[in-house]
Amino acid sequence: MTKTDVVIVGGGISGLATAFYLKKNGISSILLEKTERLGGLIRTDYIKGCELEAGPDSFISTKPSVIKLAQDLQIESELIGSNDEKRQIFVVRNGHLTPTPKGMVMMVPTDWNSVLRSPLFSDKTKGRFLLETFSKPRERSGDFSIRDFVLDHFGEEPLTYMTEALLSGVYGGDASQLSARSVLPRFVEYEREYGSLIKAAQQERGGADRKQSFFLSFRGGMQTLIEKLRENLDGNTVRLRAAVGQISRDANCWRLQTQGEQIEASQVILACPAHVSSKLLANLDPALACELAEIPYSSAIVATLLYKHDSLGHPLNGFGFLVPRPERKTIAAATWINTKFPSRIAPEFAAIRAFIIDPEATLHLKTSEAELVAAVKTDLKLFMGITADPVHSLVFPWTQSMPQYVVGHTQRCRRILSLLEKWPGLRLISNYFDGVGIPDCVRLAEKTAYRLQQTLCASNRF
Numbered sequence: 001m002t003k004t005d006v007v008i009v010g011g012g013i014s015g016l017a018t019a020f021y022l023k024k025n026g027i028s029s030i031l032l033e034k035t036e037r038l039g040g041l042i043r044t045d046y047i048k049g050c051e052l053e054a055g056p057d058s059f060i061s062t063k064p065s066v067i068k069l070a071q072d073l074q075i076e077s078e079l080i081g082s083n084d085e086k087r088q089i090f091v092v093r094n095g096h097l098t099p100t101p102k103g104m105v106m107m108v109p110t111d112w113n114s115v116l117r118s119p120l121f122s123d124k125t126k127g128r129f130l131l132e133t134f135s136k137p138r139e140r141s142g143d144f145s146i147r148d149f150v151l152d153h154f155g156e157e158p159l160t161y162m163t164e165a166l167l168s169g170v171y172g173g174d175a176s177q178l179s180a181r182s183v184l185p186r187f188v189e190y191e192r193e194y195g196s197l198i199k200a201a202q203q204e205r206g207g208a209d210r211k212q213s214f215f216l217s218f219r220g221g222m223q224t225l226i227e228k229l230r231e232n233l234d235g236n237t238v239r240l241r242a243a244v245g246q247i248s249r250d251a252n253c254w255r256l257q258t259q260g261e262q263i264e265a266s267q268v269i270l271a272c273p274a275h276v277s278s279k280l281l282a283n284l285d286p287a288l289a290c291e292l293a294e295i296p297y298s299s300a301i302v303a304t305l306l307y308k309h310d311s312l313g314h315p316l317n318g319f320g321f322l323v324p325r326p327e328r329k330t331i332a333a334a335t336w337i338n339t340k341f342p343s344r345i346a347p348e349f350a351a352i353r354a355f356i357i358d359p360e361a362t363l364h365l366k367t368s369e370a371e372l373v374a375a376v377k378t379d380l381k382l383f384m385g386i387t388a389d390p391v392h393s394l395v396f397p398w399t400q401s402m403p404q405y406v407v408g409h410t411q412r413c414r415r416i417l418s419l420l421e422k423w424p425g426l427r428l429i430s431n432y433f434d435g436v437g438i439p440d441c442v443r444l445a446e447k448t449a450y451r452l453q454q455t456l457c458a459s460n461r462f
């Protein structure tokens with residue numbers, strides 16, 4: 001029997017950041033990871049002098065938690081910014097790559113000259129943009145879908161060719177199911193305060209003074225963050241290949257059973273997907289497990305193709321492109337890594353990251369890597385005119401990896417937190433609460449570590 005104050009289940013960014021901040025606050029913990037590696041979706045492969053990301057390649061700089069974590073880890077000097085001078089996104093329209101208008105904030109235009117000249121939108125939609133500026137402030141009751149919200153303001157075209165296309169890489173979900181309040185809270189607030197989303201976005205953009213790149217990452221790839229977190233944890237903190245088979249509660253003590261160890265702790269943090277936490281808690285609290293199981297997830301596949309630069313035949317004149325649903329064959333989006341993060345790709349190569357999301361991802365989860373690469377090549381030939389064969393390819397299927405903030409998500413989270421109140425010492429953290437990005441995971445981890453420190457201090461446990 002091993003005894004400790006805190007056990008963390010899950011070795012992704014949420015669990016690792018929690019363990020780090022606990023240690024920073026003087027609290028030791030044991031972290032259990034069921035696989036043989038840490039980092040979850042964050043993984044960097046080093047191939048032919050190139051840094052190729054299997055999961056997220058960066059994080060947004062407007063949320064400061066990862067920057068603060070880098071400072072705490074003393075790796076702030078390793079931060080690199082995206083090449084924003086070349087930050088152009090294309091959208092497939094009628095089979096061709098069409099540049100998005102300058103100044104677009106999601107589906108909201110802020111630069112009239114650019115949007116009115118853009119071939120991405122019809123004259124009818126451009127007229128709808130102008131009429132939207134006369135919208136009055138509105139306070140909606142209850143929750144509502146992103147589809148209904150965007151249709152109310154702009155109509156079908158901006159929903160299909162901007163909103164859904166942009167959200168596909170983050171959620172891989174359906175705009176008719178996703179909650180506007182949970183996914184687009186800033187825009188819902190714009191509507192409440194200004195009425196017109198365009199007027200609100202123009203005002204906010206006009207007051208912005210951006211000196212930092214929108215996307216930030218680490219020299220050496222996102223794996224740098226994971227490795228540094230691991231280095232800062234005690235040697236006996238992390239257990240790999242330590243799947244938890246059972247969680248039980250006895251008086252003031254939690255017990256967790258892995259294949260080779262039983263651990264006793266006063267505090268348990270489940271830093272794993274909702275569907276995993278649901279299974280772990282099924283016998284302990286069926287109602288809580290049921291609520292967690294009701295949070296839907298979608299799957300994704302990331303395929304990176306590495307080419308000889310001279311064979312590509314494309315200028316890679318932007319960050320990449322989006323494929324809206326009516327135009328889609330297999331891939332939903334692609335990133336041109338050479339342009340977004342030039343330092344990651346050796347000069348003689350060009351690398352393209354393609355994303356397959358649901359429903360296509362689930363259909364292809366059992367497809368062979370060769371067949372997936374062939375499907376991606378077909379799309380890249382169709383949209384970019386690439387006929388060359390890649391010199392190397394990497395395919396990563398991420399099953400049930402993207403939580404869906406569907407309509408009613410906020411209410412479900414409240415019910416989960418209410419059910420947790422009867423289980424002192426049990427905490428849930430992951431990206432299924434109020435932010436799917438890395439900054440949100442780190443923010444919640446630091447907040448959880450601080451609150452746990454307060455709890456342990458109050459009980460004089462350390």
